[in-house]
Amino acid sequence: MDEDLVARAMRHYAEACTASGHALSGSVDTQCRCGTVAARLEEDRDLRIKAQIFDVQRSRVQAAVNAEEQPDASWTFSALVRLVVDELPDPFQGFDRPFKRIVFLTSALARIAESGVSIDAIVRIGLRHRFKRSAAILASAMLPGISLTGSRNSIPDRTLAWADLLDRCIAESDPGDVVDNVAETESLGDALFERIRKARIGLFADKVAGWLERAPIIDIVSWRYTDLADRSKISEDDLNFPGGQEAVAWLLDRFSLTHYSDWQRTSLYWELRYANNPESTAIEAGVPLSVLRQRPAHVGTVVDAVVTRGSSPLDHENLLGNLTFDQLSSHVLESLKNGRAQQTSELLREITRKYPTLAEARSMFGFALIPVLPDEALDVIGRCLADPENVNVELLRINKASALWRLRRSAEALVVVEGLHVTGFDDDLWLWKPEDLESASESEDFEPGSFNAQEWIAQALKILKGDVAQ
Ligand SMILES: [Zn+2]
Incomplete structure (x- = not known):
């Protein structure tokens, strides 16, 4: 250069x-x-x-080579922040292992506090919007009469508390609006959107805000809802973050997101000030310089990012009426894990109708259809493969092979699998399990598994070659 x-x-x-x-x-x-x-x-x-x-993800991976290792003094600030940002506002993270979730998150928060940064500011201010969105989704996971995440009995009490709170809030603000049976009046997708929309505004949103301002951190970590109207809220002074909300957002952006293009605009300006004058900016923001120094900042590089951002008006932060794509994905995955491929694919059908340009939603739709309607899945996946917006071609091909396999067209599936080039795949993928594709009959019997692509291909080749030889 x-x-x-x-x-x-x-x-x-x-x-x-x-x-x-x-x-x-x-x-x-x-x-x-x-x-x-x-x-x-x-x-x-x-x-x-x-x-x-500088790469946030790499520092996160280096911190915990073994997923069972909990945060200790060897973790970088970035690794700690990334863990907290990823997992704390997402109630589905560690859903199945609540004790491990609490141990990991509380020790990460303790390390952050030891470095001199206010965890109240991070949790109650910095993650506020994420919490509000997640609470709306969590409370909507139980639609009256129908559930996307399994039967009522399989849902933990703490989740039911949010659904019940939303029911009460809707009933209180609009008594005529309680719908007993969704299926009679609306499609599943419309009902879910409507419920999430109601949860994002009005009484429920106020209750969530109040909870986040007042609840003990341990309750927030475990997503335990209790009405705390009489408990005094933590004041802005107690938060001890002189730079205010924008400085909190900057701190979270710079230690949880590698690329400037993903940052909030105001965070870029804070970064520019910091690159020019680290000492005084650290004091203004109220963050120890020793923490900020863990990520190098170069003036010219930040200026480039500010200029680029100035010429691109698109912020992809809010999709689907404040439901971000990540939240949609985790919702879909939870539903699929609970054997709800039928309902999930109907939901995704609605979403792709409403947002036809969302390539990733269409790709998920194709995936969810495989156990339910494999013929249609093949159509949808074919359209995805023809769409230049889709970057993950090999994933689509694996799904195409899965659909063919589900249709008992083993010879064609084998040809697709043999043609895969997946050397570039590092991340694990959520895929339908080869043994389910081979022998499951009902769509409810399918369960997605997390696979390394090579591992999935090896298993698939073994079974498919046996089928074709017969
Ligand atoms: Zn000279």
Whole structure:
């Protein structure tokens, strides 16, 4: 890159200049600045490289090579923040292992507090919007008369408490509006959207805000709802974050998101101030400099990001009426894990009708259809494969093979699987299990599993080759 070339050129020049007794610069004494300028350019180049290779996800992975290792002193601030941001506002994370969830999150929060950052500010201010969205989804997971996450008996009490709260809030603000049986009046998708919409506004949203302001942190970690109207809320002063909400958002952005393009706009301005003047910005924000120093910042790189953002008006933060795509995905996955492929695919059908350009939702729709209507799944997956918006072609091909397999077209499925090139896949994928595709009959018997792509392919090849040989 140009900066590197400039730094190298300046270093050569400084050496030549020094050898000439600084005659090259026209200086006759030792006041020549050639060496100083060369050093400054090299320093700038090194900082730019450090800033550019900083990777939140890598630091998170390095912190916990083993998923059973809980946060300790070896974790970077970034790894701690990433864990908290990913898991705390998502009630479905650790749904099946609530004790582990509490141990991990409370120890991560304790480490953050030890570094001198207010966890009240992070949890109650920084994650407020995520909590409000998640609460709306959690409370909507139980529609009156129908559930997307299994029967009422299989849902933990703490989830039911949110659904019941939403029912009470809807009844209180609009007594004529209680619908007993969704299926009679609306489609499942419309009913869910309507319920989430009601949960995002009015009384329920106020209750969630009040809970987040007042509840003990341990209740927030375990998503335990209790009405705390008489308990005093934690004041902004107690939060001890002089930079206010925008500074909290900046801290979370810079330690949970690698790419500036994913940050909030105001966070970029805070970053620019910090890159220019770390010490005074740390004081203004109220974050220890030792914490901020864990992520290098380079002025030129931040300026580039600000300029790029200025010319792109699209912020993809809010999709589907404040339901973000990640939240939709986790909702869909929970439903599929509970054997609700039928209902989930109907929901995704509605969503793809409402938002036909959402390539990822269409891809999920194709996946959910495989156990239920594999013929239609093949159609949908085929359309996804023809859409240039879809980057994850190999995942779509695995799903195509799964649909063919479900249709008992084993020979064709085998051809697709044999043609897969998945060397680039690092992340695990949610896929239908080969043994289910081979032998499950009812769609309720299907359960998605988390697979390494190579591992899935090896299992699939083994079974499919046996089928075809028969
Ligand atoms: Zn010189």
